[in-house]
Amino acid sequence: MKKKAPDEKYIRQNISMEPEQLKRLEEFCQREERSMSWVIRQALAVYLKQGQA
Secondary structure, eight states, rough: OOOOOOSSSSOOOOOOOHHHHHHHHHHHHHHTTHHHHHHHHHHHHHHHHHTTT
């Protein structure tokens, strides 16, 4: 695996969500075998792309 350049590294943030959202996110991640970080990054990318239309 190639090491990321310092400006390409992920930035850690804390987020808040409703308990039901967390439960559904955990279930989705387990079912899809993906990390929460990956799912949230993908969802954010879609959300931001839609906002540009």
